[in-house]
Amino acid sequence: MRRSGLLVYEILQKLGGMVQEGMTTWDLELVAVKMMEDAGAKPAFKNYYVPAAGERYRFVLCTSVNDEIVHGMPNPKRVLKNGDIVSIDTGVSLAGYFGDSALTVGVGELSEQAKKLLKVTEESLELAIDKVRDGNRLFDICGTVQEYVEGNGFSIVKEYVGHGIGTQLHEEPQVPNYVDRRNENPRLREGMVLAIEPMVNAGRPEAKVLKDKWTAVAKDGSYSAHFEHCVAVTANGPWVLTRP
Ligand code: MF3
Ligand code: CO
Numbered sequence: 001m002r003r004s005g006l007l008v009y010e011i012l013q014k015l016g017g018m019v020q021e022g023m024t025t026w027d028l029e030l031v032a033v034k035m036m037e038d039a040g041a042k043p044a045f046k047n048y049y050v051p052a053a054g055e056r057y058r059f060v061l062c063t064s065v066n067d068e069i070v071h072g073m074p075n076p077k078r079v080l081k082n083g084d085i086v087s088i089d090t091g092v093s094l095a096g097y098f099g100d101s102a103l104t105v106g107v108g109e110l111s112e113q114a115k116k117l118l119k120v121t122e123e124s125l126e127l128a129i130d131k132v133r134d135g136n137r138l139f140d141i142c143g144t145v146q147e148y149v150e151g152n153g154f155s156i157v158k159e160y161v162g163h164g165i166g167t168q169l170h171e172e173p174q175v176p177n178y179v180d181r182r183n184e185n186p187r188l189r190e191g192m193v194l195a196i197e198p199m200v201n202a203g204r205p206e207a208k209v210l211k212d213k214w215t216a217v218a219k220d221g222s223y224s225a226h227f228e229h230c231v232a233v234t235a236n237g238p239w240v241l242t243r244p
Contacts, residue, residue, distance in 0.1 A: 001166065001193060004041065004092050004099030005230055005241030011035050015061075015088050016105045021081055025063035028088060029074035032060050036092055044091030044098055044169045053213045062089040062102075064215070069199050069207055069224040070160050071214040082108035085118065087226040091169055098169050100195045101242035102228035113202055114223055117154060121200040121225040124148040124177075128196050132188060132231040132238035138173060139185045145177040145198045155205035157224070160216065162197040165230055188233050193241065197228035 014035065015028045036043050043060035050057060050071075057071075064072030064087040065080070072087070080086060089102035104118055124145045131140040149156050162175030173186055177198045188194075201207075203222025210217060218224045232239040 001097045001099060001230065001232070002241050004094040004097055005101070006099075006244065007036075007039050007041055007092050007094065008090055008099040008101045009243050011090055011092075012088060012101055012103055016103055019080065019086060019105050019107060021108050023080055024076050025061075025065065025072070025074045025078045025080070025086065026076040028063055029059055029061050032090055036060060039092075039094070041092040041094050044093055044100060048169060052209075055213065057214070060090060063087070064089070064224070064226065066223055067218045067221045069157055069201070069216040069218060070226060071216050073212065073214055080107045083110060083114070085110065085114055085223055085225060087224075089226065089228065093169075096167055098165050098167070099230055099242055100165055100169060100228060101230065102197060102226050104225040104227060116152070117200065117202045117223055117225045120149060120152045120154055121198050122227045124198045124200070125196060125227045125229060128198070129229060129231050129238050129240060132194060132196075132233055134188060134190045134233050134235065136188045137185050138175065138188065139179050141194070141196060142176050143179045145196075146179060149177070149198065149200050155201040155203065157199040157201060157205060157207055159207045160199050162195045162228070165193050165195045190233050190235055192233045193230055194233075195228060195230050197226060199224060199226045
């Protein structure tokens, strides 16, 4: 998992650094495909069956622009422009073990609100990572994200959640970015790995899925940000597998 985590990191660093006005989200897909091939890795998303969509996903990346929350599809017609934000989400498997990570980057000059949205979403993930400790509970993670995001005036997307990860992309438990007392609240134990992925809207929390069956957007059209890391519970505290 460390190897797949570091590969995902290298890919996201490369793609994040490429993002500029005038390019398309398809340009990002092509580079990611090549990097996975060169590393002998399997894309985790391509051909992955998602019950809610009722079909398999067709790309190695999700590229979600502006009001798109998650599962935006790389598209040669989607030209990035000044002031856009783009979430790049990808996963791979190496020798049967998965890694999954996402970041959101700005194109050119961002509005003050967009800058704050990226900062708060990323910080909420960092605060949650620090809760990934043996003996803590799942709700420590969920509550940390929720409190920080809502305390800064933004909204948590409820329809999409993080997840356990290992020999499958999605394993138990689900990792929501909010606390719901009806959900299970297992204790975290050494050896568990969680993919924590806050999805945060600048406006209202509600999401809807477009007619393409995949792209989830903020209902009110507000900007949405997404950051994700895979984090292992170790005897020495949190180990973020998806960065050096
Ligand atoms: N990081 C997201 C997740 O863990 C992206 C999955 S895209 C999919 O759910 F196509 F694989 F579903
Ligand atoms: Co994920």
